Amino acid sequence: MRILVDLLGYNGGRGGTETYVRELLPRLAGVMPDVEFVALTGRSGAAAVARFFPGRVDTIRWVGADRATWALGEILAVGRRARHARADLVWSPANFGPLSRGAVPRVVSIHDVIYHEVPGTGIARLPRSITASLMDRAAKTADRVLTVSDAAAAAISHHLGLAADRITVVHNGTAPSRRIADPEPALRSLGLDTERPLLLSAGNRMPHKNFAGLLAAIATIEPGLRPRTVVVGGGEHDPLDETVAALGLxxxxxxxxxxxxxxxxxxxxxxxxxxxxxxxxGFGLPVVDALGAGCLVVANDVPVLREVGGEHAFYADARSPQQFGREISRVLELEAGEREERRTAGRAWAERFTWDASALGVADVLRAAAGARHPRG
Structure with missing residues (x-):
């Protein structure tokens, strides 16, 4: 059996969807030893893909890091390359894929429908709507759709109009947390001390991450009681700089x-x-990662974060700075014994989400999709 893995959009800088393929593909090779995997990638991702991919890597040189050539590659190249490679299946693991039903069966992983749920405003709205349209078409023409949470499956069914029986949920995994015996040297390199409680958050600066809302919540806490807040991500010219200044933080x-x-x-x-x-x-991997690392977690009260955090995270409406700020303050004030109990339970919960289990679930879907269109005797 031969599976063409559509990695045209891989460039090493697209966050969660790239973690997904890096973690899954080596494991899939282990649980599907009878399968030959062939990657199809663009020039900007070829070297990075070759470092983890368990098979041959074919490169389309005219596909770069931009979404325009990526989209053209999906339309013009993937189906043709799949036929040329005599693939039994095409798997597109990063939200996008060919826009029409081809001769080769196809599975697409749709991680979320954020472009529908947070469409953006002003000039940003048009490109986001185009992206949403491409994702919709790729999902509707696929033989099977994979997604990463029950909440994401419900949103896909609602926004894209897909029947629930065409969507399979396979939860993401999480890597075991690195135990750092002495964090102080690394903290000093970031200009941090441990004299104040530390609040951590991390992610890109896309609108749905709502970091401006987090900072507004921090601003509602009395100055003498505020945690030292570190928001990782954002690059050299962080758009949150202006928010920090405006809030006096x-x-x-x-x-x-x-x-x-x-x-x-x-x-x-x-x-x-x-x-x-x-x-x-789509999944809320930072919540699972933080629980696995022994952090107390305060999350926005939405279904997907409750799904992955269970009863081990604390929840409040992050659209309300006052409510989210109060919940952060409440958690900071917990007694030491309760904190430790919550941390221990959170670590155990996070251990349920493994990439090995994810690989087994994804393998079942890939085999079923390949066999459904071309049953083997």
Whole structure:
């Protein structure tokens, strides 16, 4: 059996969907030893894909890092390359795929429908609507749709009009948390001390992440009781800089950009609270990661974060700075014994989400999709 894996959009900088393929593909090779995997990628991702992919990597040189050539590649190249490679199945794991039903069966992983739920405003609305249309078409023409949470499956069914029996949920996994015995050297490299409770949050600066809402919540806490807040991500010119200044939080908030794995591990080890103010997510991996690292988690009260955090996270409406700020303050004031009980239970909960289990679930879907269109005797 041969599976063509559509990695045209892979460039090493697209966050969660790329973590998904990096974690799953080596494991899929282990649980599907009879399958030959062939990657199809563009020039900007070829070297990165070759480092983890368990098979041959074919490159389309005219597909770059931009979404325009990526979309053209999906339309013009994937189906033709699949036929040329004599593939039994095409798997598109990163939301996008060919827009028409081809001769080769196809599975697409749709991680979320954020472009529908948070369409953006002004000039940003048009490109987001185009992206949503491409995702919709890729999902509607696929033989099977994979997604990563029950909440995401319900949203896909609602916004795209797909029948529930065409969608299969396979939860993401999480990597075991790195134990950092002494976080202080890495914290010092970020200009941090441990004199104040530390609140951590992390992610890109897309609108649905709602970091401005988190900062507004921090501003509602009495100055002498505010945690030292670190929001990882955002790059060199962080758009949150202006929000920090407008709220007068310069002495309370650190925006370090993207950090090293060692620094992130130290931040998890030192943090009292991890805050996830996202308005919507496909899975909510940061919540699971933070619980696994032993952090107390305050998350926006939406179904997907309750699904992945269970009863082990704390929830409040992150659209209300007052409510979210009160919940952060309440968690910071917990007695030491209750904190430790919550941390222990949270770690055990997070261990339920493994990439090995994800790989087994995805393998079942890939085999079923290949066999449904071309049954083998």
């Amino acid at each position: 310069e002495s309370d908030v650190v925006l370090p950009g993207w950090v090293s794995d060692e620094q992130l591990g130290a931040l998890y080890a030192a943090a009292t609270v991890y805050a996830c103010p996202s308005l919507t997510e």
